Amino acid sequence: MTTAVMATLDPKSRAAARGMSDLAIRNLFIIPTIAFLIIFNVFPLIYSLGYSFTDFRASMNAPARFVGLANYRELLNDPFIWSNFVITAKYVIISVVGQVLVGFGVAMLLNRTIPFKGLITTLLLLPMMLSMAVVGLFWKLLYSPNFGIINHALGLGTFEWLSDPDMALYAVAIVDIWMWSPFVMLLSLAGLSAVPKHLYEAAAIDRAGPLYTFFRITLPLVAPILMIAIIFRTMEAFKTFDLAFVLSSQPTTEVISIRLYKMAFQQWQTGMSCALAYIMLIMVLAITNIYVKYLNKVKER
Amino acid sequence: MAHIQLRNITKKFGEHTALRGLDLEIADGEFFVLLGQTGAGKTTTLRLIAGLEKPTEGQIFIDGVDVGDWGAAERDVALVLQQYSLYPRYTVRENLEFPLKPKLRRVEPAEIKERVARAARTLRIEHLLDRKTDRLSGGEMQRVSIGRAIVRKPRVFLMDEPLSALDAKLREALRTELKNLQMTLGATFLFVTHDQIEAMSMGDKIGVLDRGRLVQTGTPQEIYNNPRNTFVARSVGSPPMNLVEGRLVGGRAVVAPGNFELPLNGQVASAAEGRPLIFGIRPEDIFVEPGAPIAAMIHDVENHGVEKILTLVAGEATLRATVPARMNVAVDETVSFAWNPEKVLLFDSASGLSLRHAG
Numbered sequence: 136m137t138t139a140v141m142a143t144l145d146p147k148s149r150a151a152a153r154g155m156s157d158l159a160i161r162n163l164f165i166i167p168t169i170a171f172l173i174i175f176n177v178f179p180l181i182y183s184l185g186y187s188f189t190d191f192r193a194s195m196n197a198p199a200r201f202v203g204l205a206n207y208r209e210l211l212n213d214p215f216i217w218s219n220f221v222i223t224a225k226y227v228i229i230s231v232v233g234q235v236l237v238g239f240g241v242a243m244l245l246n247r248t249i250p251f252k253g254l255i256t257t258l259l260l261l262p263m264m265l266s267m268a269v270v271g272l273f274w275k276l277l278y279s280p281n282f283g284i285i286n287h288a289l290g291l292g293t294f295e296w297l298s299d300p301d302m303a304l305y306a307v308a309i310v311d312i313w314m315w316s317p318f319v320m321l322l323s324l325a326g327l328s329a330v331p332k333h334l335y336e337a338a339a340i341d342r343a344g345p346l347y348t349f350f351r352i353t354l355p356l357v358a359p360i361l362m363i364a365i366i367f368r369t370m371e372a373f374k375t376f377d378l379a380f381v382l383s384s385q386p387t388t389e390v391i392s393i394r395l396y397k398m399a400f401q402q403w404q405t406g407m408s409c410a411l412a413y414i415m416l417i418m419v420l421a422i423t424n425i426y427v428k429y430l431n432k433v434k435e436r
Numbered sequence: 437m438a439h440i441q442l443r444n445i446t447k448k449f450g451e452h453t454a455l456r457g458l459d460l461e462i463a464d465g466e467f468f469v470l471l472g473q474t475g476a477g478k479t480t481t482l483r484l485i486a487g488l489e490k491p492t493e494g495q496i497f498i499d500g501v502d503v504g505d506w507g508a509a510e511r512d513v514a515l516v517l518q519q520y521s522l523y524p525r526y527t528v529r530e531n532l533e534f535p536l537k538p539k540l541r542r543v544e545p546a547e548i549k550e551r552v553a554r555a556a557r558t559l560r561i562e563h564l565l566d567r568k569t570d571r572l573s574g575g576e577m578q579r580v581s582i583g584r585a586i587v588r589k590p591r592v593f594l595m596d597e598p599l600s601a602l603d604a605k606l607r608e609a610l611r612t613e614l615k616n617l618q619m620t621l622g623a624t625f626l627f628v629t630h631d632q633i634e635a636m637s638m639g640d641k642i643g644v645l646d647r648g649r650l651v652q653t654g655t656p657q658e659i660y661n662n663p664r665n666t667f668v669a670r671s672v673g674s675p676p677m678n679l680v681e682g683r684l685v686g687g688r689a690v691v692a693p694g695n696f697e698l699p700l701n702g703q704v705a706s707a708a709e710g711r712p713l714i715f716g717i718r719p720e721d722i723f724v725e726p727g728a729p730i731a732a733m734i735h736d737v738e739n740h741g742v743e744k745i746l747t748l749v750a751g752e753a754t755l756r757a758t759v760p761a762r763m764n765v766a767v768d769e770t771v772s773f774a775w776n777p778e779k780v781l782l783f784d785s786a787s788g789l790s791l792r793h794a795g
Contacts, residue, residue, distance in 0.1 A: 331519075331521070333517055333519055333521040334521055334523060334524075336488055336508075336515070336517075336521070337515065337517070337521040337523075337584075338523075338534075339487075339488065339507070339508040339509060340486055340488075340508050340509075340513065340514065340515045341534055341535035341538070341584070341588070342508075342509035342512075342535065342538055342588075343509075343534070343535075343538045344509075344538055347537070347538050351523070351534070352523060355524075355525050356524065356525070
């Protein structure tokens with residue numbers, strides 16, 4: 136395959152005139168990328184795997200001592216870590232479900248001829264173009280119990296969104312939903328507009344009601360692309376850090392990546408945090424794998 | 437089964453008028469073919485009857501009831517489209533069951549099974565029932581979409597060029613099948629096509645549409661033998677009717693550009709005398725034989741096996757004639773021809789209307 140593609144370099148092209156072979160051009164493009172990936176991704180990945188089996192602390196000069204699986208054993212037995220995972224799971228479920236409902240719902244509303252459709256779509260996409268930290272900061276202001284516009288608009292007095300330990304996680308998830316629903320909307324809109332109109336007409340003729348049409352035609356046809364949106368959002372929500380970190384410092388909003396950050400850069404338990412990072416990596420891979428399996432099944436049908 | 441009537445239907449899409457003042461009546465159990473070119477308003481007519489579009493003006497009656505405010509579901513019609521519109525990701529069986537499953541219908545599972553089996557048997561797709569729709573050939577897909585229409589026992593079958601995406605052989609086979617199906621079911625069919633052969637071979641009645649107007653309705657014979665105007669004359673028949681300009685002088689046709697003269701039968705209205713006319717004659721009513729009065733040159737010969745189609749040039753007039761395949765003719769040869777004076781049609785040159793219809 137590859138050789139066939141490469142053999143087609145036009146002998147009269149400028150690259151050929153300069154005496155560059157196909158191989159040289161390929162290397163020119165590929166080697167910097169590969170070098171970058173190796174230095175900044177692959178090397179730290181492997182290096183940290185090594186550290187995860189040691190008691191290394193980056194803050195001390197003491198040499199790393201090999202401790203085998205002790206870090207992993209300790210982490211997986213730590214009830215606090217598990218509570219971090221539970222918080223993360225709760226957060227992922229709330230925010231992904233919320234994003235899919237809002238995003239898909241808005242996409243359904245937009246999937247018709249309405250005036251200013253393009254403008255409305257663009258405006259709706261704005262939240263996801265902002266920086267996470269900025270979003271966190273201004274939502275902190277919006278949520279403020281004293282002068283926040285949310286309490287004012289909802290007439291909630293001095294309700295403490297972010298200081299209330301039971302509410303804080305939901306408050307963070309709401310911001311995430313606000314920010315990332317447009318992403319789900321965008322993908323859903325692409326999926327919805329790809330459903331041929333004549334199918335809806337055929338269904339109308341076949342006397343299918345709106346719900347029946349939705350579940351038998353719309354949803355199955357949009358499912359693959361919606362699934363991709365869900366995969367992306369789950370992965371992102373699982374490793375969310377900035378929003379939760381900026382918005383709230385409650386123990387109830389301590390998602391796993393905040394825990395990891397604290398472990399690595401406040402407590403300087405470098406070896407331990409590498410192990411935790413690996414546990415997270417494996418979990419994200421596992422979840423993604425389940426989704427991808429499901430996605431393939433949906434596509435096959 | 438149903439009787440359909442459209443009364444004074446006008447449909448506009450913005451500035452564009454798709455249908456103007458359309459009146460149409462389809463009798464119960466009739467196979468009605470709507471013939472017209474692309475953009476003539478055939479599909480619009482179907483969609484109006486199906487309830488997918490609302491007329492700008494006029495009324496639609498099904499079995500004498502004005503269905504103007506009814507949605508597609510209430511009208512109980514079946515629509516088969518050119519692009520099949522099978523539900524993807526489902527098997528053939530699930531596609532056939534689809535219209536029976538909605539709660540609105542309340543069909544018993546046993547009956548669903550029976551109806552699907554019967555439809556599959558009728559259309560000979562039993563072996564495909566458990567196959568996914570994307571693994572079907574074009575002809576099979578179209579059968580399934582017809583099957584989806586017949587499981588429902590609708591009041592009317594609407595078909596929008598269902599055969600035009602198929603290859604010629606399959607088209608021919610399905611044409612016969614559809615006609616048989618309609619006769620077996622005794623159902624009312626409204627079939628839309630731009631193919632005059634489909635119209636002629638399948639229709640009990642044909643309606644010819646020209647740019648949103650219904651020009652003529654009638655049996656295939658009527659449409660063929662007695663077209664209302666030159667448009668209809670050109671629309672049916674292959675090769676189409678010869679239309680030559682000329683005048684009527686003393687009961688004889690004088691064809692202008694070539695200046696040849698041929699007799700007409702006696703009953704032509706003498707009022708037409710001297711007026712610019714168009715004479716219409718079917719290719720099979722032109723006789724090429726030795727000793728015939730008019731000489732012409734053979735411009736082209738098309739051999740169709742059972743017959744040959746000659747393109748004759750007499751003066752400046754070009755005429756097409758069908759002759760038996762045995763006849764030995766060659767391009768550039770000079771032959772002589774005559775026409776069947778009984779069969780010549782006279783059209784008014786300005787309006788294109790047939791004089792028989794006008795008066």
